[in-house]
Amino acid sequence: MDRPELALQQLHAFTVLAEELHFGRAAERLGIAQPPLSQQIRRLELKVGHPLFDRRPGRIALTAAGHELLPAARRALDEVAGGLDAARRAGTGTAGRIRIGFAASLALTVLPELLRAYRTRYPGVDMEIREMTTAPQVAALHGQTIDVGLLREPPDGEQGLAVEPLLAEEFVAVLPAAHPLAARRVVPVAALADEPFVLLPRAAGTTVHDRIIDLCRERGFEPRIGQHAVEWQTVSALVEAGLGVSLAPASIRRIRLRGVAYRRIEPDTARTVVGMSWRSDDPNPLVARFLETARAARSGAGADGPESRTRDVLG
Template identity: 40%
Template sequence: MELRHLRYFVAVADEGHLTRAASRLGIGQPPLSLQIQQLERELGTALFRRLPRGVALTEAGRAFVDDARRILRDVDQATGRVQRVARGELGRIRVGMINSAPFHPLIPQVIREFRRRYPNVAFSLEERTTPGLVTAVRNENVDLAFVRPIHGSSEGLIVEPVLDEDMVIALPAGHALAKRRQIPMLALSIEPFVLFSRAVGAGLHDEIVAACRAAGFSPRVVQEASQVTSIVNLVASGLGVSIVPASMQHMHTEGVTFRPIARPIPKARLSMIWRQADANAPQLIRLRELVREIVPSPRAQRRRA
């Protein structure tokens, strides 16, 4: 028995007439009669009584027609689900992000818009450090992650830059340097630093250290932290100064003053990563397309600057 047999049977049952059913199906009446006869032989019973002007369901036919309709309906629904998954409109996606990503307005905008456009895609979020997210993506616990620059091998992953964000100086409230509109890096040469741990934030750590050395000094690190939110809170407690992504100003943490850095300005790169083997997964394609639609590329950001 094939699905076409069920479709032919239901069409004849609906029309009560072989010729009208054949016209509806777009086939000839003799081939349709043959298909119905094959179905009846396979079931071992007559499904229709032949009338002078059409056909009527037998008792067995009436019992069978509801099941046939249900099977065809289930097949149509299954086909629709498969096609929606293939278009990225159904299924699930697991997204990871570093602690500072939600403070940049473009990232929450991407998430909100994805959930609005694809409400039937189960969307879950997970927050980890960059090394933790790299491991989670590799282990297939996360499908796509927003990370800082990766320290070490990115084999098996695709890394696409999303944005290059200016970094700013975070000072304890009332600090003497807070009176300046812009602060050159050299002005921090005698300050105690609260800095990212290189083990979990190698990209930002190296960018900050390189900017300090380019200005002629090495930062005097008195405390390390693994999360940028922790760094801002440690600065607020008066432990030292730091250099953080500009979007951290959206934390509105009491006790911290942020000031721009005089050129050259160090950058905090945010990238998205995903498994090379899953590059064509429909939900991933939809999310990547949306990120590219909403967030200007780093090259476009530099041109705008």
């Protein structure tokens, strides 16, 4: 049995001869002499079991078997060519599918800009986007069901995973618009001591939850949590309904509710980190290209943009 590459050569020779219907011209197109061309056609005819060309003095024509084989031969050659091209593009990270996990709050910060930049650079790559909190993203990275995680407070020292920060956000006070403290431009954290709080449960984001609790404790009080919500949008909605106040990453200000006021806080030293994580031994070029895009987007974010007061880009 011929090797696969020889079978492809025979199909290629057959299609060229079928188009030219002249051994001399076909051999010239193929860059070979006429005898090797004739040999390739004979071997293919032996496989088929019937002549593919009607050879008569002064003319050559396809037989019924040749007419039947021609479209199949063209499809086979096209599929191989397409597969080779797809393999080359996948090998360079310009085609294929990348699976990205993201924390819901990142839809308010880096996610839209980053995905847009990646889509612009690599339009041939399919992106599978999955909304997940931090712990499930870490598990999915270990389980190889996602390729990159975009997380708030990515874990340090997680075996087998690499972590890189993208930005750090300050915190803001989230108040009902009619609240007396909403009249201030800057709200002291200590002024919230007697207020009921609306917060994410600790299980939804351990580190950011603990940062908020520590902010309050540093000002001498333990926050009284009246309501829990698993999304920052719900936190804002419950604050608007008058069920309490909150401290939240500054990107929450993109959730524009008429009955909510977002104010800077004092002290404003606490930050929540947004970063990306991936398997440290992953050779997938799609991951490498995504990381490059994220780094370029990070380095291109200046201090004069609309979010300059709500985030510090990490170098």
